[in-house]
Amino acid sequence: MSSDFKSELPTPTPEDAGAVFAMMTAHWKSQAMFVVTNADIPDILLKNGPQTAEQLAPLTGFKAPFLYRLMRALSADDSLLFVEDSDKRFSLSARSMLLLNQERSMKWFTTHMLEPASWRAVGLFKEGLETGEVPFDLANKMSVFEYYKEHPESGEPFRKAMHTLDSNDTAVDSGFDFSGVNTLLDVGGCSGLLLANVLKANPSIKKGILFDQAHALPPPGSDVYKNEPRIEACPGDFFDASTVPAADCIMLKHIVHDWPTPKAVEILKNSASNMAEDGRILLIEKLIPSAGDSSAADSKWLDVWMMGVCGGMERTKEEFAALFQEAGLELVKIHEIPHKGVLQGMAVIEGKRA
Numbered sequence: 429m430s431s432d433f434k435s436e437l438p439t440p441t442p443e444d445a446g447a448v449f450a451m452m453t454a455h456w457k458s459q460a461m462f463v464v465t466n467a468d469i470p471d472i473l474l475k476n477g478p479q480t481a482e483q484l485a486p487l488t489g490f491k492a493p494f495l496y497r498l499m500r501a502l503s504a505d506d507s508l509l510f511v512e513d514s515d516k517r518f519s520l521s522a523r524s525m526l527l528l529n530q531e532r533s534m535k536w537f538t539t540h541m542l543e544p545a546s547w548r549a550v551g552l553f554k555e556g557l558e559t560g561e562v563p564f565d566l567a568n569k570m571s572v573f574e575y576y577k578e579h580p581e582s583g584e585p586f587r588k589a590m591h592t593l594d595s596n597d598t599a600v601d602s603g604f605d606f607s608g609v610n611t612l613l614d615v616g617g618c619s620g621l622l623l624a625n626v627l628k629a630n631p632s633i634k635k636g637i638l639f640d641q642a643h644a645l646p647p648p649g650s651d652v653y654k655n656e657p658r659i660e661a662c663p664g665d666f667f668d669a670s671t672v673p674a675a676d677c678i679m680l681k682h683i684v685h686d687w688p689t690p691k692a693v694e695i696l697k698n699s700a701s702n703m704a705e706d707g708r709i710l711l712i713e714k715l716i717p718s719a720g721d722s723s724a725a726d727s728k729w730l731d732v733w734m735m736g737v738c739g740g741m742e743r744t745k746e747e748f749a750a751l752f753q754e755a756g757l758e759l760v761k762i763h764e765i766p767h768k769g770v771l772q773g774m775a776v777i778e779g780k781r782a
Contacts, residue, residue: 472484672701689741710777719744
């Protein structure tokens, strides 16, 4: 590097200072949002209409003067989570409508990602970087999946958050051609909503197999089976190849990003162990652009989050190609999904036998 590089350094502007301050204080806003969401304040406002802090206090267990200050901050123009009028009454905004207690709500992401167990993990990122261990494991003395089993109050928001993701037709919207597929296997499909959406859009598929651990599968008689009779539940474990059924097309949505590379390779090998010779395997994941491309900030921060809670990672095209190769597969094509918002950067990564 040239010794003159210092002469080319950028000069910070007031806008840069404001951006740094916003990053520095982002945890104030996220925790404030968690508190009001976990207390069901959006639902209270939906039921009762505009409320003052004094009216909200007995319904939430909070002290009115402190609650007012929190709600006032969340109504400011950098958050706009609520709307405050001149009488100090608060009402719903378009953003707090996303946090209502209902199916497919962002409430579940808020209560999942900002709960105390996850918050403790964020506080140990430095230790994770120093040791290579998973901060969540360091903070909670067990892995995140073990924690959810022992703490259903944490596991339930996680399950509902994943249910929200499953309700989006990302594989349908990808442009992947399912014609010629007879048996479609959804590995780790949990709710079955994604599989049902794909089957609905592709009536030529004869059977859809919903593969997951027994406790994660919808119980017999659930609507997902009634609404789509081609779905067949199959309990098993993607770490045990002997339990994975045969299929000519296999989907894994938000599965391999939960795991470091050795485990992700094992999952891919096992999932494809009974795949037809000319079959296809589809990973539905966030895609990180190659080095030097500053876009896709949400994908990159999600990658940091995965590093912090489970030791997993989001990947670039080159990393997916290497992952497939190590699993005895070959990357065929990446189908980018034209979504905005939280689903921006999603893609279907198509592979086949090498």
